[in-house]
Amino acid sequence: xxxxxxxxxxxxxxxxxxxxxxxxxxxxxxxxxxxxxxxxxxxxxxxxxxxxxxxxxxxxxxxxxxxxxxxxxxxxxxxxxxxxxxxxxxxxxxxxxxxxxxxxxxxxxxxxxxxxxxxxxxxxxxxxxxxxxxxxxxxxxxxxxxxxxxxxxxxxxxxxxxxxxxxxxxxxxxxxxxxxxxxxxxxxxxxxxxxxxxxxxxxxxxxxxxxxxxxxxxxxxxxxxxxxxxxxxxxxxxxxxxxxxxxxxxxxxxxxxxxxxxxxxxxxxxxxxxxxxxxxxxxxxxxxxxxxxx
Amino acid sequence: xxxxxxxxxxxxxxxxxxxxxxxxxxxxxxxxxxxxxxxxxxxxxxxxxxxxxxxxxxxxxxxxxxxxxxxxxxxxxxxxxxxxxxxxxxxxxxxxxxxxxxxxxxxxxxxxxxxxxxxxxxxxxxxxxxxxxxxxxxxxxxxxxxxxxxxxxxxxxxxxxxxxxxxxxxxxxxxxxxxxxxxxxxxxxxxxxxxxxxxxxxxxxxxxxxxxxxxxxxxxxxxxxxxxxxxxxxxxxxxxxxxxxxxxxxxxxxxxxxxxxxxxxxxxxxxxxxxxxxxxxxxxxxxxxxxxxxxxxxxxxxxxxx
Numbered sequence: 213x214x215x216x217x218x219x220x221x222x223x224x225x226x227x228x229x230x231x232x233x234x235x236x237x238x239x240x241x242x243x244x245x246x247x248x249x250x251x252x253x254x255x256x257x258x259x260x261x262x263x264x265x266x267x268x269x270x271x272x273x274x275x276x277x278x279x280x281x282x283x284x285x286x287x288x289x290x291x292x293x294x295x296x297x298x299x300x301x302x303x304x305x306x307x308x309x310x311x312x313x314x315x316x317x318x319x320x321x322x323x324x325x326x327x328x329x330x331x332x333x334x335x336x337x338x339x340x341x342x343x344x345x346x347x348x349x350x351x352x353x354x355x356x357x358x359x360x361x362x363x364x365x366x367x368x369x370x371x372x373x374x375x376x377x378x379x380x381x382x383x384x385x386x387x388x389x390x391x392x393x394x395x396x397x398x399x400x401x402x403x404x405x406x407x408x409x410x411x412x413x414x415x416x417x418x419x420x421x422x423x424x425x426x427x428x429x430x431x432x433x434x435x436x437x438x439x440x441x442x443x444x445x446x447x448x449x450x451x452x453x454x455x456x457x458x459x460x461x462x463x464x465x466x467x468x469x470x471x472x473x474x475x476x477x478x479x480x481x482x483x484x485x486x487x488x489x490x491x492x493x494x495x496x497x498x499x500x501x502x503x504x505x506x
Numbered sequence: 507x508x509x510x511x512x513x514x515x516x517x518x519x520x521x522x523x524x525x526x527x528x529x530x531x532x533x534x535x536x537x538x539x540x541x542x543x544x545x546x547x548x549x550x551x552x553x554x555x556x557x558x559x560x561x562x563x564x565x566x567x568x569x570x571x572x573x574x575x576x577x578x579x580x581x582x583x584x585x586x587x588x589x590x591x592x593x594x595x596x597x598x599x600x601x602x603x604x605x606x607x608x609x610x611x612x613x614x615x616x617x618x619x620x621x622x623x624x625x626x627x628x629x630x631x632x633x634x635x636x637x638x639x640x641x642x643x644x645x646x647x648x649x650x651x652x653x654x655x656x657x658x659x660x661x662x663x664x665x666x667x668x669x670x671x672x673x674x675x676x677x678x679x680x681x682x683x684x685x686x687x688x689x690x691x692x693x694x695x696x697x698x699x700x701x702x703x704x705x706x707x708x709x710x711x712x713x714x715x716x717x718x719x720x721x722x723x724x725x726x727x728x729x730x731x732x733x734x735x736x737x738x739x740x741x742x743x744x745x746x747x748x749x750x751x752x753x754x755x756x757x758x759x760x761x762x763x764x765x766x767x768x769x770x771x772x773x774x775x776x777x778x779x780x781x782x783x784x785x786x787x788x789x790x791x792x793x794x795x796x797x798x799x800x801x802x803x804x805x806x807x808x809x810x811x812x
Contacts (some may be wrong), residue, residue, distance in 0.1 A: 227607055235623045238682065241638045242626070244648065259646065307531030310524040317517050322528060325535055331739070332793055334542025335785030337772040342542055361534045403548035420631030423747060427773060439633045444750065446637045479635050484629045491624050
């Protein structure tokens with residue numbers, strides 16, 4: 213008995229250590245970027261900054277915010293995230309509300325139409341040609357309209373709407389309200405959790421999307437979001453151009469293209485790191501609802 | 507018949523507001539999902555960018571034949587399947603093991619902290635994570651410094667410039683990003699297991715490992731099955747968002763997956779018909795794999811997607 217107790221304890225100790233190690237591996241690379249972004253450029257080039265900034269400075273950040281290219285890209289990202297999330301959440305909820313009514317005329321056809329799109333797509337090129345034909349190349353709308361709807365999210369909404377007691381709607385119906393008014397005034401106000409869940413999924417998706425900017429923005433470079441900007445800096449190793457774009461006043465030994473890259477990464481990531489721990493509840497809910505068989 | 511028709515009209519009229527809410531969504535599906543499917547016809551045509559869709563010359567299976575005969579066909583398929591199967595083997599099982607181990611942690615607070623920290627990388631984009639990987643894996647990066655300090659290496663290796671490391675890098679970095687996130691769904695499934703099952707097992711003298719093996723695993727096997735089906739359905743995909751960031755000219759022979767190839771041929775070279783044919787081939791195979799996985803798990807496990 214005693215021996216078994218000891219064995220269990222040994223397992224617990226190893227398990228806890230393993231978890232600590234996993235957390236460390238997950239977080240440390242990000243921490244590395246943070247400390248380097250607060251260090252002086254020339255020190256970073258020498259290397260060896262692992263735990264704490266060396267010659268702490270904020271110049272990298274002020275350089276980031278003085279760079280017009282980064283500044284614009286950041287603005288585009290905020291704008292597309294806000295507009296894209298709000299429109300897609302409301303639009304998807306509206307469609308899903310109609311679809312959640314089992315007596316809807318043609319519901320079966322609509323559902324099949326939607327489910328097919330979850331498992332089959334036309335592929336990159338026909339989609340690219342469509343965007344081109346719609347005149348959305350080099351347009352801000354390419355971030356918004358193609359992201360307006362998604363059937364997976366619609367199913368999450370429908371599952372939620374089906375569980376709202378009908379009595380809520382019935383009293384309004386007796387008062388002569390139409391379905392759209394009921395959706396706006398009765399359904400939306402009680403759907404806080406599911407709205408938050410989908411808004412978060414879409415918001416993070418919008419914020420992190422870099423590919424749309426790479427492929428559909430070809431000439432109007434000022435329209436690229438910050439993630440696409442970073443992609444270009446990283447993949448084309450053209451970080452030199454970040455420094456070249458700096459006003460002479462900030463070009464000094466404290467700032468190098470590497471540290472500016474790090475600082476841009478931190479600025480890009482910061483909003484997400486701030487919100488995600490508080491929203492854990494909603495994400496878990498979202499995954500669970502979504503995993504219920506459609 | 508007439509009666510039924512007028513009934514239908516009556517119902518449509520009654521539901522006009524609901525229908526007006528649903529139809530914009532259906533129009534969106536038609537434009538952004540079904541129109542590209544209709545556009546797939548250019549895979550069987552000689553499409554030039556000036557052509558109106560549907561008016562191009564039909565060429566049958568020419569582009570498919572070209573793909574199968576392409577000297578890069580073997581390379582592309584090998585990379586796609588290799589990376590995907592490794593991800594299925596390690597990337598799919600790691601979150602299950604992580605969830606089971608995390609579930610054994612007794613201290614709730616510690617458990618929650620571990621969980622929250624572990625899925626931070628999921629919320630960062632592949633550009634950020636890829637950027638970190640590129641810096642770390644360079645010949646003067648942190649990984650090389652650590653390996654040299656430990657005496658494993660004599661001098662730094664530029665890992666991302668060597669094709670032989672690419673598959674491993676792509677699998678490990680995907681685990682980094684998705685381990686904690688992937689575990690959430692299993693942890694939720696575990697917390698939904700009836701506690702009386704464990705109590706009964708404890709009375710019968712089952713130890714911790716036996717409880718895990720005979721209760722926890724069978725109870726979450728339905729969840730595992732559904733996620734497995736979805737994963738099999740994405741074997742032809744191999745996560746383009748990730749590969750696109752980590753790909754470079756030097757590791758191309760190991761990172762040239764189907765999606766990458768389609769991108770290069772279609773967007774890069776402007777061979778729209780050829781690229782569409784490859785994309786269509788990929789979509790069809792994916793669908794077939796999904797259906798097969800669905801059937802097999804239905805037989806073995808009793809869980810299925812449809």
